[in-house]
Amino acid sequence: MEEWISQMQGFINTPEKLRRIINPTPEELKAINTLDTRWGTTPYFAALMDPDDPCCPVRRQIIPSLKELENTYGIKNYLMFHENRTVDPERPDCIARQYQDRVAFTVTDTCASYCRHCFRREVVVDQRLKLRFDLDQGIKWIKKNKEIKDVLVTGGDPFLLSDQLLGDLITQLRQIDHVRMIRFGTRTIINLPQRITQDLMEILGDFHRVPIWINTQCNHPKEITDKTARAVFDLLRCGVNVGNQAVLLKGINDDVDTFRELHQKLVYTRIRPYYLFYCEAAPGIDHFRTGVEKGSQLIRDGLQGHTTGLARPTYVIATNIGKIPLMGNDYMIEKTEKEYRLRNYLGEETILPNIPDEQ
Numbered sequence: 001m002e003e004w005i006s007q008m009q010g011f012i013n014t015p016e017k018l019r020r021i022i023n024p025t026p027e028e029l030k031a032i033n034t035l036d037t038r039w040g041t042t043p044y045f046a047a048l049m050d051p052d053d054p055c056c057p058v059r060r061q062i063i064p065s066l067k068e069l070e071n072t073y074g075i076k077n078y079l080m081f082h083e084n085r086t087v088d089p090e091r092p093d094c095i096a097r098q099y100q101d102r103v104a105f106t107v108t109d110t111c112a113s114y115c116r117h118c119f120r121r122e123v124v125v126d127q128r129l130k131l132r133f134d135l136d137q138g139i140k141w142i143k144k145n146k147e148i149k150d151v152l153v154t155g156g157d158p159f160l161l162s163d164q165l166l167g168d169l170i171t172q173l174r175q176i177d178h179v180r181m182i183r184f185g186t187r188t189i190i191n192l193p194q195r196i197t198q199d200l201m202e203i204l205g206d207f208h209r210v211p212i213w214i215n216t217q218c219n220h221p222k223e224i225t226d227k228t229a230r231a232v233f234d235l236l237r238c239g240v241n242v243g244n245q246a247v248l249l250k251g252i253n254d255d256v257d258t259f260r261e262l263h264q265k266l267v268y269t270r271i272r273p274y275y276l277f278y279c280e281a282a283p284g285i286d287h288f289r290t291g292v293e294k295g296s297q298l299i300r301d302g303l304q305g306h307t308t309g310l311a312r313p314t315y316v317i318a319t320n321i322g323k324i325p326l327m328g329n330d331y332m333i334e335k336t337e338k339e340y341r342l343r344n345y346l347g348e349e350t351i352l353p354n355i356p357d358e359q
């Protein structure tokens with residue numbers, strides 16, 4: 001049996017299995033036994049948890065918390081709002097749309113970890129929102145809508161589909177003339193790197209008119225192991241680039257040192273930091289949210305000038321009208337008709353000429 005399948009079969013999702021790996025606190029056990037929610041992860045990812053520290057950044061992303069019952073700032077029916085699901089009755093459940101040329105195509109609601117901060121938790125984690133993810137319906141809709149050039153295959157985690165299903169899906173998407181790129185959103189590189197098998201590499205790899213891009217989600221340096229590095233290298237070898245979409249999480253990656261270490265370790269592992277997402281307004285995750293300015297402050301204080309620009313993600317908030325960049329401008333102090341006064345990360349200033357648009 002392939003290792004990734006035995007990892008999924010050994011899924012850690014009961015108190016008994018959990019006790020073999022960590023010493024859960026009474027609060028954690030109460031949350032597990034009280035909340036009506038899917039939870040758990042692979043034995044591989046569970047082994048990264050600190051057995052004795054409930055504040056461990058991996059542990060906090062995996063083990064349910066009673067704080068999920070509180071909701072002051074989250075929006076009810078968040079996914080219906082965020083993914084504009086009431087706007088176009090013709091659009092199948094598996095297709096979410098915010099832009100003219102690209103869509104998110106949800107192919108499963110199963111994951112290799114049920115992240116406690118998931119913004120799609122109504123469908124994936126708590127499963128109160130029942131949607132139908134019909135692959136044939138999705139392909140048919142994409143074929144019909146000729147303005148769609150870029151398909152983001154998402155979930156749940158699409159890499160939990162069998163090789164056969166993934167291969168068929170990629171072939172069908174590549175046969176649509178107007179589709180120019182396929183993207184996958186998968187956390188398996190982080191929580192199930194064993195999924196990047198030779199067979200999967202053959203399905204994803206090789207030169208093709210329609211390239212495949214992958215974005216994963218890594219939120220803390222502890223999540224990156226030698227196995228992650230190997231999985232990323234294997235993907236690159238078969239022509240697939242890997243980016244990261246971190247989520248800004250209170251108490252997990254919202255301090256300068258952790259934030260810098262995360263982004264440096266990503267580039268050292270050949271993963272390009274793509275986005276830093278503000279933790280969205282989904283219900284039950286208030287305890288993960290920081291102030292909005294925090295993300296741009298961390299990029300300014302943790303990355304700018306301290307490490308390569310390749311390590312710097314774009315900070316955004318995802319909304320129902322698309323992603324909004326949240327980068328503060330801390331570097332231009334003054335602009336006159338003649339010049340710009342600029343400041344670097346050390347607080348040093350310089351002056352450069354302002355070139356008028358029309359000369």
Ligand code: SF4
Binds near residue numbers: 113117121156
């Ligand atoms: S892997 Fe993605 S979809 Fe699945 S629970 Fe985590 S954040 Fe949500």
